[in-house]
Amino acid sequence: MTAHNSTTHTGTAAPATRPAAPMTMAAALNAAIRDAMVDDPSVVLFGEDVGPLGGVFRVTDGLYAEFGETRVSDSPLAESGIIGTAIGMAIYGLRPVVEMQFDAFSYPAFEQIVSHVAKMRNRTRGRIQLPIVIRIPYAGDIGGVEHHSDSSEAYWAATPGLTGVTPSNPADAYSMLREAIASDDPVIFMEPKSRYWSKAELALPVRTAPMNQAVVVREGADVTLIAYGPTVKTAIATAELASEEGLSIEVIDLRSLSPFDDETVSASVRKTSRAAVIHEAAQFGGYGAEVAARLTERNFYYLSAPILRITGFDIPYPSPKLEEYFLPTPDRILAALGTWEWS
Amino acid sequence: MPHDCVMSLNVESAPVITQPAPTPLRLIDDAGLAVDPSEAGGFALPSPEILLGLYRRMVVARRFDVQVTALTRQGRLATYPSALGQEACEIAAVASLGALDWLFPTYRDSIALLTRGVPPEDILASFRGEWHSGYDYYQHKIAPQATPLATQALHAVGLATASKLKGDHTVALTLLGDGATSEGDAHEAFNFAAVWQAPVVFLVQNNQFAISVPLDKQMACRTIADKAIGYGMPGYFVDGNDVAAMYAVVSAAVDTARNGGGPSLVEGLTYRMEAHTNSDDPTRYRDSSDVDAWRGRDPIERLEKYLVSVGVLTDAERADITREAEDLAAATRECMTRTAVIDPLELFEHVYATPRTALAEQRDFLANEIAEHEAAAAKTTGESA
Numbered sequence A: 001m002t003a004h005n006s007t008t009h010t011g012t013a014a015p016a017t018r019p020a021a022p023m024t025m026a027a028a029l030n031a032a033i034r035d036a037m038v039d040d041p042s043v044v045l046f047g048e049d050v051g052p053l054g055g056v057f058r059v060t061d062g063l064y065a066e067f068g069e070t071r072v073s074d075s076p077l078a079e080s081g082i083i084g085t086a087i088g089m090a091i092y093g094l095r096p097v098v099e100m101q102f103d104a105f106s107y108p109a110f111e112q113i114v115s116h117v118a119k120m121r122n123r124t125r126g127r128i129q130l131p132i133v134i135r136i137p138y139a140g141d142i143g144g145v146e147h148h149s150d151s152s153e154a155y156w157a158a159t160p161g162l163t164g165v166t167p168s169n170p171a172d173a174y175s176m177l178r179e180a181i182a183s184d185d186p187v188i189f190m191e192p193k194s195r196y197w198s199k200a201e202l203a204l205p206v207r208t209a210p211m212n213q214a215v216v217v218r219e220g221a222d223v224t225l226i227a228y229g230p231t232v233k234t235a236i237a238t239a240e241l242a243s244e245e246g247l248s249i250e251v252i253d254l255r256s257l258s259p260f261d262d263e264t265v266s267a268s269v270r271k272t273s274r275a276a277v278i279h280e281a282a283q284f285g286g287y288g289a290e291v292a293a294r295l296t297e298r299n300f301y302y303l304s305a306p307i308l309r310i311t312g313f314d315i316p317y318p319s320p321k322l323e324e325y326f327l328p329t330p331d332r333i334l335a336a337l338g339t340w341e342w343s
Numbered sequence B: 001m002p003h004d005c006v007m008s009l010n011v012e013s014a015p016v017i018t019q020p021a022p023t024p025l026r027l028i029d030d031a032g033l034a035v036d037p038s039e040a041g042g043f044a045l046p047s048p049e050i051l052l053g054l055y056r057r058m059v060v061a062r063r064f065d066v067q068v069t070a071l072t073r074q075g076r077l078a079t080y081p082s083a084l085g086q087e088a089c090e091i092a093a094v095a096s097l098g099a100l101d102w103l104f105p106t107y108r109d110s111i112a113l114l115t116r117g118v119p120p121e122d123i124l125a126s127f128r129g130e131w132h133s134g135y136d137y138y139q140h141k142i143a144p145q146a147t148p149l150a151t152q153a154l155h156a157v158g159l160a161t162a163s164k165l166k167g168d169h170t171v172a173l174t175l176l177g178d179g180a181t182s183e184g185d186a187h188e189a190f191n192f193a194a195v196w197q198a199p200v201v202f203l204v205q206n207n208q209f210a211i212s213v214p215l216d217k218q219m220a221c222r223t224i225a226d227k228a229i230g231y232g233m234p235g236y237f238v239d240g241n242d243v244a245a246m247y248a249v250v251s252a253a254v255d256t257a258r259n260g261g262g263p264s265l266v267e268g269l270t271y272r273m274e275a276h277t278n279s280d281d282p283t284r285y286r287d288s289s290d291v292d293a294w295r296g297r298d299p300i301e302r303l304e305k306y307l308v309s310v311g312v313l314t315d316a317e318r319a320d321i322t323r324e325a326e327d328l329a330a331a332t333r334e335c336m337t338r339t340a341v342i343d344p345l346e347l348f349e350h351v352y353a354t355p356r357t358a359l360a361e362q363r364d365f366l367a368n369e370i371a372e373h374e375a376a377a378a379k380t381t382g383e384s385a
């Protein structure tokens, strides 16, 4: 009764450690896909422009040349078709890695993702599993035209059956994508566009914390800032500013939105007694609402103040000239923390 | 303009596809007579032995369908979409597939599952409301019956493409309704299949209704089969109540796919004799005279006339088929007497491969609630005893 596409370790050696080199997040993602394809012949890659062009963000650069048409291909331009065919491939034992070109262009695939990718294992009582990775460049701060800057994470995180993760830095990008591809669960892999060109020294194949865990990226005593993807950088900048004013901020990079790492986050909140969630997506019904609610339920008697959400406004994502007013900034975050009563 | 630029235009390089027949292709007519080979569109009438096998399976499948509809009317199944009258399409689909091929069915196609060997108990699991789907997909090479319309067509294309990428010879066949061809996913599936030359067959059962909506409100073109040309694959317009023609065309399409010839679209023109499901009232949208007219074109009766005329359907054969059908009906009724006990805690078991702490907490919560409930019930029983 085991599904036919369980991860098989056929003994192909993982690529040896390579010398450390500066690498962008886009390059780290590229290396992760490449290494996964070398290790596992059942990994295939397809989507819009991912072939000879290497994707509009060049994340799949060079893979078509290296692996050829049978493993890397440009698909017709239809997102539901991409996800739907990936499902059929996964049933037959492949492990598809597919790309939705931009966040808002994943919506045509919503039905396939929510009604099938998420539900197939449950529907079939575990007999069919769909080890599919759906890569979605998301969020704003790149001066994109409409439909190129959405943060759609709450849709995916609210869907049982999906795993949703988002790296904030190149090392996590490599490690988490390797883990996502190896996972027997379908993973929505959300890549913060504004961080594609961020750089770090990486000695591949780097491995960071397991992808379903949150990580304390900066320790502090007074406040916990909970961020993910593009806002981790904002939260760290906020903490640096605050330390000049004598406020000690702990920053958590959630990394995984579904599952939510209650243990790590609650431990931090119990320590600091104050928390705020930061995301680009609109506030109403956003991911931060879930974070605030579950942290309050679990840690009410440890809290000195209500959990705040510092997020995008409840409006459609603005055009490039206005996005600076929309995105949470360190100043806005500090101002929000200032609304708490500090005894 | 450079020469190779011109050459890359599809209009120069892709083959011209011929139009489907203007009238539905048939090999045996309403009266049960073999049509003249000159009008058979190049398809040969299957042998009497093959036709007898198809007849047996249609009779058995109908008996099952009628039995399950009866059980539903008795309130013993939550729902059942009947395929009464569509047996020629359903059975031809399954008979055309090899053991390693895959079938991607819809809610309508339970008799196709039955014909491919799924036990009645496993088919009925979902209609009894035990779980969303209940058979062994890899053993039977049948995907779960799809409810979101046309979505399964893309799954079939994906599986067929994977088979091609691996160098296998597995073919996928998907069943679709006429209404489902209006969905975007049907369009995407036809297009992906043709572009990728996937070994897949789309069998559209045009039963002329999508719940209450007739076909002329779904599309403005002449036939569904005509659409195939627009995607660059052959389309076949077939009499969906002539199992001989359906079998000849669908098995040829399966062979084409298996031999690297790419996808085909087959439209079987048929009629949904029953309501959409037991909760539907067809008198609100169609005339009983239409239904009566189609009753006169019954796929089983038509083949029966032919088989009697060529002398292969003997009384002994008939009795044997009836016995098989009645045995199956009895087994179907019998399986309803067994109640599957499903542990409610299994609700949490198959959502993820990777265990989740928060889900384990919810499972424990439910386990506790059930235990408390049972303890309270036991106490009440004890007190009243």
Ligand SMILES: Cc1ncc(C[n+]2csc(CCOP(=O)(O)OP(=O)(O)O)c2C)c(N)n1
Residues within 6 Å of the ligand: B108, B147, B148, B149, B176, B177, B178, B179, B180, B181, B207, B209, B210, B211, B272, B276
């Ligand atoms: C995407 C989607 N929309 C609506 C429905 C509700 N629905 C179920 S069956 C049906 C009619 C389908 O008609 P057709 O494709 O002709 O198949 P048939 O039922 O006649 O076999 C509708 C509208 C659905 N299941 N999926």
Ligand SMILES: [Mg+2]
Residues within 6 Å of the ligand: B177, B178, B179, B205, B206, B207, B208, B209, B210, B211
């Ligand atoms: Mg119909």
